[in-house]
Amino acid sequence: MSERPDAPDRDTLLAMFEIQSRIKLCDERFRSLLTSGQIQLIYYSPRGQECISAGWGVHLRPDDYVVTIYRGLHDHLAKGVPLRELWAEFLGRATGTCKGKGGPMHITHPASGLMVTTGIVGSGIPIANGFGIASQLDGTDQVTVVNFGDGASNIGAFHEGLNMAAVWKLPVVFVCQNNLYGEHTPMAMSTGVEFISERAAAYGMPGVTVNGNDPVATWTVMGEAIARARAGEGPTLVEARTYRFYGHLMGDAMEYMDKDERKAAMEADPVVLYREWLLANGHASEGDLAEIEEVITAAIDDAVEFAMNSPFPDAAELYTDVYAEAQQ
Amino acid sequence: MTDTIETSQAVEHPVMPFAGAINQALDIAMELDPKVYLLGEDIAEPSGGVYKVTKGLSTKYGTHRVRKTAISEAAIIGAAVGSAIAGYRPVAEIMMMDFMAVCLDQVTNHAGKIRYMSGGQTPVPMVIRTSAGAGRGFGAQHSELLEAWMIHTPGIKVAMPSTPADAKGLLLTAIFDDDPVLFIEQMMMYWDVKRYGGPVPPGDYRIPFGVADVKREGTDVTLVSYGRQVHDCLATATKLAEEGISCEVVDLRTLVPCDEEAVFRSVHKTKRAVIVHEAVQKCGFGAELSSRIHEELFSELAAPVQRVGGANTPVPYANNLESDFLPQVHDIEAAIRKTL
Ligand SMILES: Cc1ncc(C[n+]2csc(CCOP(=O)(O)OP(=O)(O)O)c2C)c(N)n1
Ligand SMILES: [Mg+2]
Numbered sequence: 054m055s056e057r058p059d060a061p062d063r064d065t066l067l068a069m070f071e072i073q074s075r076i077k078l079c080d081e082r083f084r085s086l087l088t089s090g091q092i093q094l095i096y097y098s099p100r101g102q103e104c105i106s107a108g109w110g111v112h113l114r115p116d117d118y119v120v121t122i123y124r125g126l127h128d129h130l131a132k133g134v135p136l137r138e139l140w141a142e143f144l145g146r147a148t149g150t151c152k153g154k155g156g157p158m159h160i161t162h163p164a165s166g167l168m169v170t171t172g173i174v175g176s177g178i179p180i181a182n183g184f185g186i187a188s189q190l191d192g193t194d195q196v197t198v199v200n201f202g203d204g205a206s207n208i209g210a211f212h213e214g215l216n217m218a219a220v221w222k223l224p225v226v227f228v229c230q231n232n233l234y235g236e237h238t239p240m241a242m243s244t245g246v247e248f249i250s251e252r253a254a255a256y257g258m259p260g261v262t263v264n265g266n267d268p269v270a271t272w273t274v275m276g277e278a279i280a281r282a283r284a285g286e287g288p289t290l291v292e293a294r295t296y297r298f299y300g301h302l303m304g305d306a307m308e309y310m311d312k313d314e315r316k317a318a319m320e321a322d323p324v325v326l327y328r329e330w331l332l333a334n335g336h337a338s339e340g341d342l343a344e345i346e347e348v349i350t351a352a353i354d355d356a357v358e359f360a361m362n363s364p365f366p367d368a369a370e371l372y373t374d375v376y377a378e379a380q381q
Numbered sequence: 382m383t384d385t386i387e388t389s390q391a392v393e394h395p396v397m398p399f400a401g402a403i404n405q406a407l408d409i410a411m412e413l414d415p416k417v418y419l420l421g422e423d424i425a426e427p428s429g430g431v432y433k434v435t436k437g438l439s440t441k442y443g444t445h446r447v448r449k450t451a452i453s454e455a456a457i458i459g460a461a462v463g464s465a466i467a468g469y470r471p472v473a474e475i476m477m478m479d480f481m482a483v484c485l486d487q488v489t490n491h492a493g494k495i496r497y498m499s500g501g502q503t504p505v506p507m508v509i510r511t512s513a514g515a516g517r518g519f520g521a522q523h524s525e526l527l528e529a530w531m532i533h534t535p536g537i538k539v540a541m542p543s544t545p546a547d548a549k550g551l552l553l554t555a556i557f558d559d560d561p562v563l564f565i566e567q568m569m570m571y572w573d574v575k576r577y578g579g580p581v582p583p584g585d586y587r588i589p590f591g592v593a594d595v596k597r598e599g600t601d602v603t604l605v606s607y608g609r610q611v612h613d614c615l616a617t618a619t620k621l622a623e624e625g626i627s628c629e630v631v632d633l634r635t636l637v638p639c640d641e642e643a644v645f646r647s648v649h650k651t652k653r654a655v656i657v658h659e660a661v662q663k664c665g666f667g668a669e670l671s672s673r674i675h676e677e678l679f680s681e682l683a684a685p686v687q688r689v690g691g692a693n694t695p696v697p698y699a700n701n702l703e704s705d706f707l708p709q710v711h712d713i714e715a716a717i718r719k720t721l
Contacts, residue, residue, distance in 0.1 A: 095517070145700055153698060155698055157520075173479070176483075208451075209456075243451035309427045365701045
């Protein structure tokens with residue numbers, strides 16, 4: 054049996070805070086630049102879901118793989134995609150992670166282990182199995198974490214993918230970031246089970262639901278699942294319950310969301326609560342945390358400036374990268 | 382010009398957004414026939430669809446007839462196929478055309494083939510409405526036009542209107558047609574009343590499939606197009622008229638069936654043809670049509686038929702690349718000049 058990780062030490066606690074803050078501050082910057090009209094793009098805010106990515110982020114090694122979705126900024130940052138290239142890609146610049154050709158829905162940065170970002174609901178799941186197969190065949194102990202939403206658990210790819218992973222004991226952790234909505238539809242209106250994790254039983258793999266807004270609980274569950282995968286014991290479905298603060302995408306009127314529910318979720322901002330918890334429990338001083346935030350803010354200033362001053366891709370880039378060779 | 386377009390302009394019907402015309406057609410069809418029902422993601426209230434195209438319909442007809450589904454494209458199309466065979470007239474929505482890839486088996490192996498495989502016993506009278514198109518910075522997986530996939534599958538009819546009035550009349554025809562119809566709506570046109578709005582006659586009217594509409598008459602070159610690119614053709618025609626080049630713009634409106642006769646009539650007159658569509662040019666519908674024009678009118682042509690389509694690439698994200706991907710007025714103009 055894989056060993057149950059102990060409680061997180063101080064460094065781990067602060068590393069999680071750093072990732073969460075990086076996500077929160079990046080998101081705030083995106084939204085403020087979008088609102089003021091300084092940038093224009095389709096933006097899926099991950100605000101509210103920070104603790105989930107931080108929870109697996111601190112367990113992963115640089116050579117582990119991550120697959121995610123259009124709402125992926127938090128996952129990109131948790132896997133260590135560098136800020137400058139990330140911002141440049143969001144703004145469609147030549148210096149972006151994908152030369153400006155993929156955009157925010159398709160961030161790819163193999164150097165960080167961020168392998169695929171998909172805009173097709175559920176499609177990352179079978180692809181994650183492929184990374185798992187490669188690690189299995191290579192005989193490495195790399196782990197793949199694939200992130201998707203509650204809505205994605207209703208599409209065929211989810212069911213086919215989980216079954217295959219269980220049969221082949223693939224080193225994959227399926228992280229369902231359950232923010233209670235799929236686009237404009239509340240989960241209860243589209244999903245026949247109360248907990249997505251119940252579905253794991255149908256495929257013969259462990260399934261666990263965790264409060265994804267509780268960083269330590271999430272860290273513990275992710276740690277167990279990742280350790281299991283690394284030890285060759287097979288996949289786990291982790292359902293991390295959370296909330297999306299800003300609806301499906303920027304500009305969403307959110308008329309289908311319960312106002313009080315959203316207000317309560319935002320008042321229980323997991324990043325703010327975690328910050329208070331760190332202070333109250335003596336894990337860090339106000340100065341420690343403020344310093345982390347200042348460093349991130351400076352790095353974001355730098356990344357925004359870098360991205361804004363970067364050129365758009367050269368017109369010839371339209372035709373490159375379609376095939377291995379240049380197009381005829 | 383068809384009666385519809387002429388009358389609509391003559392008596393000044395209210396100008397509507399493209400999306401509003403689709404909504405009206407759905408409303409009329411549901412009112413007329415209790416067998417018509419809708420299914421798709423997010424289509425019910427309060428949101429009424431992510432583009433608000435189905436706004437109000439679930440309130441009016443109930444959620445048993447305006448069925449909001451899970452994110453399950455294969456299940457959506459499969460359910461439409463089954464209920465169509467059982468006598469209903471489902472109108473399924475696939476939110477964006479790229480997601481057709483997720484349910485292609487149900488569309489091509491089932492919706493498209495079942496009438497034939499059953500020797501005509503089990504028709505599949507259903508509509509798949511889908512929004513499509515580049516130009517909004519959505520990147521490679523939310524921007525494609527894939528009509529050629531469906532045209533290449535015998536058994537499926539395909540419509541792709543360019544104006545609100547055509548959209549309404551064609552959608553009503555589609556719903557009451559006894560075959561599966563793929564109905565393609567370019568997102569850029571939904572709510573942009575200034576560029577794509579137009580007068581829409583009230584009430585129930587039908588525009589038959591397989592009847593093209595000459596949106597502008599001309600004598601020097603025929604521009605054949607469909608969907609949003611008809612507007613680009615009209616803009617090009619206006620521009621070239623200043624130099625005395627007279628373009629005729631033929632809007633196909635439906636691709637299966639395709640009004641080839643209308644195209645041949647026009648090209649017979651102008652001796653020149655340029656085919657324009659947003660989909661990737663390679664193996665696009667333009668290739669088929671160009672071949673047909675050459676087969677029928679080869680000896681009359683003053684120049685080889687030209688095609689203008691999307692670049693042979695996935696749709697890029699960066700703004701500048703995305704507009705280079707799309708066929709633009711200057712591309713159409715250049716193609717026309719090649720024929721002159
Ligand atoms: C196959 C497919 N169908 C529909 C869509 C449109 N769509 C994009 S996001 C989304 C909701 C997904 O919800 P969920 O999986 O819960 O993820 P969340 O956005 O909540 O993070 C839908 C329906 C899509 N991108 N892909
Ligand atoms: Mg969700």
